[in-house]
Amino acid sequence: MRTVLKLATLLILATAAGLAHSADGARQFDRDAGRYVEVAVADPYLELHTGAGVGYPVFRVVPRGERIEILFRRTDWFKVRDDHDREGWAHRDNMQETLLASGEKLPLEDLSHRDFDIWPWEVGAQSGNFGGGNVNSVYAGYSMNSNLAAEFAVSQTLGHSANGEIVLLGLTHAPRPDWRVAPFLQLGTGVVRIQPKATIISPPERTEQIAYYGAGFKWYLSRRFIVRGDYRSYVIFTRRDTNEDRNEWKAGFAFFF
Amino acid sequence: MWPFHKKQRAEELPVDATAADGTAPSVVEPQVTRRTVKTPKIKNSNFEIGPYVGTYSAEDFGVNPVLGARLVYHISEDFFAQTLIGRTTVGRTSYERLSGGAQLLTDSQRKLTYYSLDFGYNVLPGEVFVGNRRAFNSALYITGGVGATHFAGDNRFTVAIGAGYRLLLNDWLTAHFDVRDSIFDIDLLGSNKTTHNLETGLGVTVFF
Numbered sequence: 313m314r315t316v317l318k319l320a321t322l323l324i325l326a327t328a329a330g331l332a333h334s335a336d337g338a339r340q341f342d343r344d345a346g347r348y349v350e351v352a353v354a355d356p357y358l359e360l361h362t363g364a365g366v367g368y369p370v371f372r373v374v375p376r377g378e379r380i381e382i383l384f385r386r387t388d389w390f391k392v393r394d395d396h397d398r399e400g401w402a403h404r405d406n407m408q409e410t411l412l413a414s415g416e417k418l419p420l421e422d423l424s425h426r427d428f429d430i431w432p433w434e435v436g437a438q439s440g441n442f443g444g445g446n447v448n449s450v451y452a453g454y455s456m457n458s459n460l461a462a463e464f465a466v467s468q469t470l471g472h473s474a475n476g477e478i479v480l481l482g483l484t485h486a487p488r489p490d491w492r493v494a495p496f497l498q499l500g501t502g503v504v505r506i507q508p509k510a511t512i513i514s515p516p517e518r519t520e521q522i523a524y525y526g527a528g529f530k531w532y533l534s535r536r537f538i539v540r541g542d543y544r545s546y547v548i549f550t551r552r553d554t555n556e557d558r559n560e561w562k563a564g565f566a567f568f569f
Numbered sequence: 570m571w572p573f574h575k576k577q578r579a580e581e582l583p584v585d586a587t588a589a590d591g592t593a594p595s596v597v598e599p600q601v602t603r604r605t606v607k608t609p610k611i612k613n614s615n616f617e618i619g620p621y622v623g624t625y626s627a628e629d630f631g632v633n634p635v636l637g638a639r640l641v642y643h644i645s646e647d648f649f650a651q652t653l654i655g656r657t658t659v660g661r662t663s664y665e666r667l668s669g670g671a672q673l674l675t676d677s678q679r680k681l682t683y684y685s686l687d688f689g690y691n692v693l694p695g696e697v698f699v700g701n702r703r704a705f706n707s708a709l710y711i712t713g714g715v716g717a718t719h720f721a722g723d724n725r726f727t728v729a730i731g732a733g734y735r736l737l738l739n740d741w742l743t744a745h746f747d748v749r750d751s752i753f754d755i756d757l758l759g760s761n762k763t764t765h766n767l768e769t770g771l772g773v774t775v776f777f
Binding site: 367 | 686
């Protein structure tokens with residue numbers, strides 16, 4: 313318990329240190345010139361909220377023509393600073409109507425579909441059933457074009473008679489990536505480590521090659537967010553006379569960036 | 570008004586010479602200078618990472634300190650995904666204490682390590698006010714996810730539900746308070762049973 317208290321105290325101190333403010337006279341907006349992207353409001357006005365969410369109240373409106381600095385972006389919200397050093401959060405829809413110094417509109421991504429050139433990476437987590445037991449899995453994928461992607465996945469299987477780990481490399485092919493619910497086919501191979509659970513006679517741990525084919529869908533639910541379901545048929549190439557078959561289904565979520 | 574006075578007209582395309590003097594057109598060399606639109610680099614800050622400390626109540630094995638780390642990705646203003654990894658060392662059961670010498674687990678089996686892949690929803694976003702000068706953004710959130718717990722010599726499939734409170738101290742520093750219930754099956758004491766393992770945690774994260 314004492315370690316917990318000590319660590320908790322450390323956390324609180326670190327927090328207090330982070331809160332310490334730097335106060336000085338010069339205007340932050342001018343001092344940071346060139347450091348951040350500067351845009352001018354082109355809508356009649358830009359609303360600044362106190363937080364990154366629609367529920368947070370609007371505490372200031374920046375009129376058309378005034379400049380703002382974009383400090384950073386979190387989800388669909390931009391933390392901006394106006395000419396009077398007031399900082400607030402502006403929504404993406406509002407920011408879309410701002411102009412860069414060149415007169416161009418602030419280029420923001422098109423949300424209506426996933427552009428595989430801009431967002432080739434995908435990371436996700438899934439859970440489901442592998443040969444009667446549970447399976448948890450994380451994966452990272454890279455889209456080579458809008459149809460074809462390479463994937464690397466690590467799974468942990470948790471069954472009644474054995475646990476295991478699977479490392480896989482695979483390919484997915486989506487014939488219609490533009491659909492809201494995009495089906496895909498998949499193929500891959502890797503290694504599996506099977507650890508039988510201790511019984512009276514405990515069979516030894518073994519590592520085998522494994523391969524799979526299967527199908528699935530990616531449902532592009534909202535901005536950068538995917539619900540994904542997979543069904544796979546695995547073959548474990550054992551060192552014995554017969555190979556083993558396993559079926560797997562799993563579902564989970566993923567996001568792309 | 571800035572930046573409208575700077576607004577440039579698109580480069581005028583070279584006029585085809587044939588229209589003016591009627592002579593045969595030479596091979597037109599297009600001299601289109603394209604204006605390169607440089608996509609401005611805006612820093613994204615959607616990830617949080619940081620440690621937490623707390624207590625982990627392993628059913629039958631007492632309440633013990635836990636140390637963990639979390640990685641959060643904010644998908645939208647409402648939803649996030651997170652990964653947690655935590656570790657604790659459990660104590661002794663009442664049976665072990667009363668019986669004197671009996672040991673159900675070895676020392677290494679008493680080490681409990683878990684991971685969890687969660688999906689979270691900010692139920693109650695809001696602001697808290699400290700004094701009359703400071704306001705901090707905050708959110709009450711709920712999470713649900715799956716993972717595994719390595720305990721008593723085995724990996725156990727785990728479902729975890731939780732609720733937490735996030736306080737954004739500034740643009741990059743956040744404090745968390747969490748309560749979680751990790752649910753897994755264990756057959757250590759003869760029959761298979763489902764255990765609920767309650768955990769509380771206090772942590773900080775850094776946005777990046």
